[in-house]
Amino acid sequence: MRIISGKYKGRRITAPKKLPVRPTTDLSKESLFNILNHQFNFSELNVLDLFSGTGNISYEFASRGSSSITSVDGDLGCVAFIKKTAQEFDMDITAIKSDVFKFLERSKAKFDVIFADPPYDMSQEDFERIVTLIFENDLLDEQGLLIIEHSPHTKMDHLEHFSSNRKYGSSIFSFYEYEQVETDEEDEDDE
Template identity: 65%
Template sequence: MRIISGKYKGRRISPPKGLPVRPTTDMSKEALFNVLNNHFSFEGLKILDLFAGTGNISYEFASRGSTPITAVDGDFGCVKFIKQVAAEYDFNIAATKSDVFTYIERCKTSYDIIFADPPYALDQKIFEKIIELVFEKELLNEEGMMIIEHSKYTKLDHMIHFSFQKSYGGSIFSFFEIVTDTEDDEEIDLADEEE
């Protein structure tokens, strides 16, 4: 995998074999950050990366100047690798080994962007619970955005705070915001149809 923009643009990072991960592809990641670029200036954003895996998304935010970043994963090998990369590149990433739901329940911090990439095979109700808990615990800042990466077989557009979604190959990114203005939502939907 490679960092696509920012201070370390073009830098390749090679995770060890055997990690239980399915990293977001470079093409999907580039498309995702093109969308986010229209909404945010990345410098100084507080980021929460859930099911962080190899840390792929965290490194991209760090390269663009976001700080601090919290990367949460339940696998020891993934957390160890993220800590190694963060130390090597001097990224302000705190890698935490934890069950994601346990982390959300105990979290006392709010974030500008929350990204979650659960295993695609998880039941739809798990994806829904993640969204419900994040908003119930008020982990997202008022002008913030939550992004869930999932397969086409998982439907999240019925969830409260759903804003829009983008599809790239076999991956879908669903975006959630605190704003509830229906006119804004309709404009976004029309923009999506024109693309």
């Protein structure tokens, strides 16, 4: 995998072959970060990377200036690899070994961006449970964005807070956010 942009642009990171992962492709990752570039100032983001695997998405946020990144994965090998890589690159990434659902049930922190890349063969119910837990436990900032990567076999557009999705190859990114209420300041100024 390679880092697409920012401080570490072009750097290659080689994960051990034995890790149980399916990293987000460079094309999908580049498309996702093009969307995020228009919405966020990366240096101000508090990021949560769920089912983080090799840390591919976390490294991209760190390279673009995010200094508060939490990576959660249930595999000890993945967490150890993220810790080692973050230390080598001097990235501020906190890697936590935990069942993602238990983490979401216990966490009290709020995040600006939450990215989840569960195994594509995870059940529909568990995909939906990620969205439910995040909004029920108020883990997303009011202006924040939840992104779930999934295959076309998993349907995510019927859930509350769904805003849009984008398809890249065999991956779909579904986006969730709180509905933004527009204030009509211009009308008040006219009075």
